[in-house]
Amino acid sequence: MASSYINNPKYAFLKELGLKEENPGVFTGEWGGNGNIVDSINPATNEVIARVRQGNTSDYDRAVYAAKEAYDKWSELPAPARGEIVRQIGDKLRANIQQLGKLVSLEMGKILPEGVGEVQEYVDICDYAVGLSLAIAVTKLIEDVLKQNKLPPGLCSLVCGEGDVGNALATDPRINLVSFTGSTEVGRIVGQHVQARFGKVLLELGGNNALIVLDDADLDMVVPAATFACVGTAGQRCTTTRRLIVHEKVYDEVVKRMTKAYKQLESRIGDPLESTTLIGPLHNQAGVSKYKATVAEAIASGGKVEIGAKVLEDRRGNFVLPTIVTGLPHDHPLVLRETFAPIVYVLKVKNVDEAIAVNNEAKQGLSSSLFTQNLGNIFKWIGPKGSDCGIVNVNIPTSGAEIGGAFGGEKETGGGRESGSDSWKQYMRRSTCTINYSKALPLAQGIKFE
Structure with a gap:
């Protein structure tokens, strides 16, 4: 059944964001997806807004491969250059803040100031230069910035999927850190999977x-x-x-x-x-x-x-x-x-x-x-x-x-911290580096080898 939203002038922002009747939910440098099709529902009417073709575990594996390849190039960029790219992403989102805010309101049921506020927080995060969250419309905008800077699109891989994809991510030793926001029940499972392989996990769970x-x-x-x-x-x-x-x-x-x-x-x-x-x-x-x-x-x-x-x-x-x-x-x-x-x-x-x-x-x-x-x-x-x-x-x-x-x-909120300096430190590998610039070799406890 065709959606009455995509071609409705009231929802012109959907087309402005590049959304269609059916949208690929996987980005690995190219858009696609081989999983089930799911409906995006307007909770204010329970009508279908559009559909998303989800990814499966094979799509997930390709996304991780693309991200790992992109990391090799990204990690060689000086920190100021990386910061400039993140700033440009923030500017791109800022230029589309009203359209993205309306999309949040339409899909999630948040009133418009709250929908725009969600995107504004994302912009602020880019200005603050910490990790990014992803969605289809946002990924499309970030893709433009990466292309303009001749950077590998795998830096912004996306897989919309179901439990099998989530399980693959949580148990994958190639993923150094898993940041999960959701219920305590699911967060407990994610944490157990990640910690079983001694990965890092950042949990932001429920609150009473x-x-x-x-x-x-x-x-x-x-x-x-x-x-x-x-x-x-x-x-x-x-x-x-x-x-x-x-x-x-x-x-x-x-x-x-x-x-x-x-x-x-x-x-x-x-x-x-x-x-x-x-x-x-x-x-x-x-x-x-x-x-x-x-x-x-x-x-x-x-x-x-x-x-x-x-x-x-x-x-x-x-x-x-x-x-x-x-x-x-x-x-x-x-x-x-x-x-x-x-x-x-x-x-x-x-x-x-x-x-x-x-x-x-x-x-x-x-x-x-x-x-x-x-x-x-x-x-x-x-x-x-x-x-x-x-x-x-x-x-x-x-x-x-x-x-x-x-x-x-x-407690059962998970112990993780998003935003602020506590957050970006979680995404870093902490190393203690000691360099000896002299020709002497002082050893611990004064031990000497002749």
């Missing part, structure tokens, strides 16, 4: 993030911050706030204000490409099913739905209402389980020490936030007995990160 509100917090700051962190990207960020830990003195007021804020959101749920939309759809029908099952389990376990708990069946697409649940204990299995949907559990605590303990109960340790005006609480929070997460914020949401700061977490 908490935002703590103490009794001295500025609630005028808390409510918009928490709302943004709970419902942004329809609750599908790894840094989404999933637990709202509130001091008992302000608990009722916070629940009241959050519920009021959520009531204003339903009219702003819709097409992510529309400028008035604040919340887009869940990415797929499986996400909707998990949302429904989680809400039902929460109610069956004694939780109270303050607002939400509804699939919007009056429209096409995977739209749900952001949901606030109260009444569940902080250690309930449901509360400690990461659900990739806009559901937040509000938990009551007596003091900062209890709040920190509840924050640290989660198996993951990605992002955390504390709202307070007390310096003592702040230093306790950021100290050795404070939050055990990789991201420890004060008076800002759990979502959002600066490109220069290390991004990642502890």
